[in-house]
Amino acid sequence: HNLLLLNGPNLNMLGKREPEIYGKETLEQIVEKLSVEAEQFNIQLDHLQSNSEADIINKIHQAFQQVDFIIINPAAFTHTSVAIRDAILSVNIPFIEVHLSNVHKREKFRHHSYLSDIAEAVICGLGSKGYSYALDAAARKLNSINE
Numbered sequence: 001h002n003l004l005l006l007n008g009p010n011l012n013m014l015g016k017r018e019p020e021i022y023g024k025e026t027l028e029q030i031v032e033k034l035s036v037e038a039e040q041f042n043i044q045l046d047h048l049q050s051n052s053e054a055d056i057i058n059k060i061h062q063a064f065q066q067v068d069f070i071i072i073n074p075a076a077f078t079h080t081s082v083a084i085r086d087a088i089l090s091v092n093i094p095f096i097e098v099h100l101s102n103v104h105k106r107e108k109f110r111h112h113s114y115l116s117d118i119a120e121a122v123i124c125g126l127g128s129k130g131y132s133y134a135l136d137a138a139a140r141k142l143n144s145i146n147e
């Protein structure tokens with residue numbers, strides 16, 4: 001199975017960026033860990049981090065009929081992007097939305113997501129572990145493991 005991991009703007013700054021909110025791990029370390037976990041699940045993991053909305057949209061379009069599941073942390077685009085919502089709807093690929101921080105505990109403008117109502121699930125506030133939990137859930141779904 002093929003899984004696409006997408007990370008939005010400023011997540012390339014993880015480790016340096018507001019570590020008290022987002023943790024000390026770099027995105028590279030997080031993706032490395034996830035790649036190992038994906039392998040154990042027999043899942044092929046492709047990753048893109050971009051600060052550009054267009055790149056993220058184009059990557060979602062390329063995933064059409066190629067990718068079985070998406071894990072996305074849209075970062076600030078979560079709260080602004082109808083275009084990313086429409087892109088995901090256009091390819092009809094199930095996805096889990098992940099946020100490192102608990103967005104509901106933060107500023108009001110972070111409480112609304114353009115993606116949550118069309119996501120399979122939303123994980124927030126568990127730091128980088130959230131990605132692993134999302135991968136675990138995706139793998140169980142793809143490998144038809146029932147609990």
Ligand code: DQA
Nearest residue numbers: 073074075076099100101110
């Ligand atoms: C974030 C939360 C967003 O509100 C913020 O804009 C981010 C990161 C998170 O992972 O906690 O850039 O998606």
